[in-house]
Amino acid sequence: MSTESLLARLLAASDGFALIGAWARNAWAPPRATTDLDLVVRADAKTLADLATVLEHESYRAVRRQRVAASDALPDIEIYRAEDEDLCQVDLLIAKTAFEVQALDRALSVELHELRLPVVTPEDLVVYKLLANRGRDQDDVRAVVRTQLRAGRTLDWDHIVKWSSYWGIEERAAALQRELTRGA
């Protein structure tokens, strides 16, 4: 099935998710190749079950379910894979923090042909990327910020700083802001 059909079915099944990762990056910065789909998902069993039903119906199978705390009722991440589909992997990241819940609540609607896809804001994507902080994430952060500035959109730095502080990574946000101010 096409990726757009899969997205349409996921949207029909639930309004409890938003796109993060490479798809959000490609919405807010110069695109790069993506072979997977990352979704932040509301932490309730029904939402998770509804999305799983769609994925399993479309021949995806769960290959990993991980939880960092054994006592948690829901996993932290579920990974589905279908090697014959255009998108070979779908990652469901379960929203268990205030940061993720507000990222879901603030998600912007992005048009993709007939679909309206909920995508986390550039600011929330920056916080996600600052948190992961691998080389590619650091490149993504700069690309997102520079593209948004180029588009004449004002980034809400207070929001980025607030949620970076929440995660204890405020120094990463401060360093990014210093670097971009120097480069401006």
Place this chain on the structure above:
Amino acid sequence: MRASASDREHFEEIARATEAQETDSYARAAACPPGAGMLVGLRLGLLLPKSPAIMAEDDARADGQMELARRRLALGLGLEV
């Protein structure tokens, strides 16, 4: 042996060209609707062979996402602000 002035000039030129290329890509992305960027990323992904290396990279990204969960636990974060 040290790099000559022309060697340094050569690499400075490459750096300038790379920066100009990046600036151009930001400008093009800024002018592009967000949905169009997502479609381009998907189409580029379709050109990649589904090799074990690609699958391993997808897995590694998922491992990166677990960092969020580990930090949540370490900091004792929850749904309350």
